[in-house]
Amino acid sequence: MAKRIDVDVHGMPYPNPPMLAVEGELPTGPGWSMEWKWDGFRCCLRVGPNGITKLTSRNGNDLTRSFPDLDGIFADTLGGRVGVLDGEIVVLNETGRPDFGLLQLRHQLRPRRELLQRHPAAFYAFDLLMLGREMLLHEPYERRRELLVGLGPFATARTVITPAYRDVDPQRLLEVAREHHLEGLVAKRVTSHYLPGRRSRDWIKRPLINTLDVVVCGWRPGRGSRAHMVGSLVLGAREKGGRLRLVGDVGSGFTRHTLDDLERLLSRIGRPDSPFTEHVPAEYARETRWVEPLIVGEVAFRSWTREGRMRHVSWRGFRGVAQ
Numbered sequence: 001m002a003k004r005i006d007v008d009v010h011g012m013p014y015p016n017p018p019m020l021a022v023e024g025e026l027p028t029g030p031g032w033s034m035e036w037k038w039d040g041f042r043c044c045l046r047v048g049p050n051g052i053t054k055l056t057s058r059n060g061n062d063l064t065r066s067f068p069d070l071d072g073i074f075a076d077t078l079g080g081r082v083g084v085l086d087g088e089i090v091v092l093n094e095t096g097r098p099d100f101g102l103l104q105l106r107h108q109l110r111p112r113r114e115l116l117q118r119h120p121a122a123f124y125a126f127d128l129l130m131l132g133r134e135m136l137l138h139e140p141y142e143r144r145r146e147l148l149v150g151l152g153p154f155a156t157a158r159t160v161i162t163p164a165y166r167d168v169d170p171q172r173l174l175e176v177a178r179e180h181h182l183e184g185l186v187a188k189r190v191t192s193h194y195l196p197g198r199r200s201r202d203w204i205k206r207p208l209i210n211t212l213d214v215v216v217c218g219w220r221p222g223r224g225s226r227a228h229m230v231g232s233l234v235l236g237a238r239e240k241g242g243r244l245r246l247v248g249d250v251g252s253g254f255t256r257h258t259l260d261d262l263e264r265l266l267s268r269i270g271r272p273d274s275p276f277t278e279h280v281p282a283e284y285a286r287e288t289r290w291v292e293p294l295i296v297g298e299v300a301f302r303s304w305t306r307e308g309r310m311r312h313v314s315w316r317g318f319r320g321v322a323q
Contacts, residue, residue: 012048013084015056016129016137017197021205026170026187033141034165034173037184037207038124039098040088041107041317045123047083051075055089059296059320063089066107067121073159077151084130085148086194087162091119097181104255104317126162129194141202142190166190170206177208184208209300212237212310213319215244216295217275218288219266222251230254230262233315234288235299236276244276246284247308250299253315261318266291296320 008014026034042058053071055063064071067089074083091106093099102119128148129136136144145164152161165173173185184207192202214235222231232251236244254262269292274280280288296319301310 011050011082012052012054013046013082013130013133015044015046015054015060016084016086016194017060018042018044018058018086019195019197019203020199021186021203022199022201023207024201024204026174026185026204026206028170030167031190032166032187033145033190034168034170035126035162035186035188036177036182037186037205038088038090038162039100039183040090040103040124043087043089043123044129045070045074045085045087045125047074047078047081047085049080049082051078051080057320061320063107065109066111068111069116069120070123070158073123073156074151077154077159078131081132082130083128083132085123085125086127086129087123087125089121090124091121098183100316101253101255104258107317108257120158122158122160124160124162126164127194137194137196140191140193141188144194164188174206174208182208210302210310211298211300211316212247214247214297214299215293216262216266216291216297217244217246217293218290219262220249220287220289230259230266233262233297234284235310235313236293244293245308246276246278246280248301248310248313249284250313250315252313253300258315258317262295265295269294294321 043063044056046054051072055067055070057063090098091102093102106119106121125148128144131147149161170185177184184205187204189202214237216233217236218234219230220232221227222229232249234249235247237247239245271290271292274290275293298316298319300314300316302312305311
């Protein structure tokens with residue numbers, strides 16, 4: 001049974017923290033739907049009664065000003081109704097594929113007009129959480145998808161309803177994802193309800209690369225033209241109980257804009273000693289400038305070493321600031 005949801009004084013619905021998937025092997029039996037895993041920013045998109053759009057990140061940060069080209073994209077479709085959609089903000093490269101590096105470039109508080117025109121953003125919707133002030137969280141996935149698909153077709157490439165596949169071999173879909181350089185697959189149980197802020201085995205993801213949320217614990221200067229600038233970051237991961245564990249370092253995947261932001265942030269949070277309680281090996285401690293463990297980011301990596309360090313690591317973007 002659909003339930004009503006509260007809205008603010010302007011009629012704008014409140015955001016929902018996203019439902020999260022468990023990583024694992026893809027199920028092969030009936031009762032599952034397969035969706036592509038996109039290389040973008042997870043986003044809760046809310047539409048008010050006047051068509052105004054609000055964008056909220058997975059961690060609750062407001063992305064609206066960073067992506068003004070997405071304002072009002074569902075206004076005509078909803079026709080004055082309020083709505084909440086779950087999806088991803090993506091930026092496509094010249095081959096038509098989602099490009100996380102270009103998305104990082106776009107992620108600025110007030111992007112220039114030239115940047116908006118050169119790298120327009122799109123919203124890839126894969127779930128509908130509210131429509132006309134009726135909460136759909138307790139509706140089964142297949143019903144929510146039916147309502148979502150019913151919103152289209154759209155007149156602009158900035159709005160996309162992502163495809164979903166039933167009764168298809170997931171291994172074949174993984175091969176297609178690999179061929180087209182997509183991030184992987186997510187399997188969703190068709191009878192599942194939407195569980196805000198919870199990780200559930202009703203959604204199972206199979207990424208083609210590993211990703212990890214990390215905490216920046218220190219930085220080392222670069223070499224050559226990057227001397228006296230950030231060359232690499234020393235990274236930790238939070239374990240149960242809040243303890244920081246050293247997981248490696250990263251020196252690739254940074255844009256010029258990202259490096260500028262890092263230098264500005266890191267200069268304010270320096271500390272004289274390591275934030276790790278464990279002993280830090282010399283190869284990580286050497287030349288490292290330690291910082292308070294406040295900056296949260298995401299990295300991609302290929303595998304783990306026996307020592308619990310990441311291999312072939314690349315920076316993917318900021319996640320926010322730890323509380």
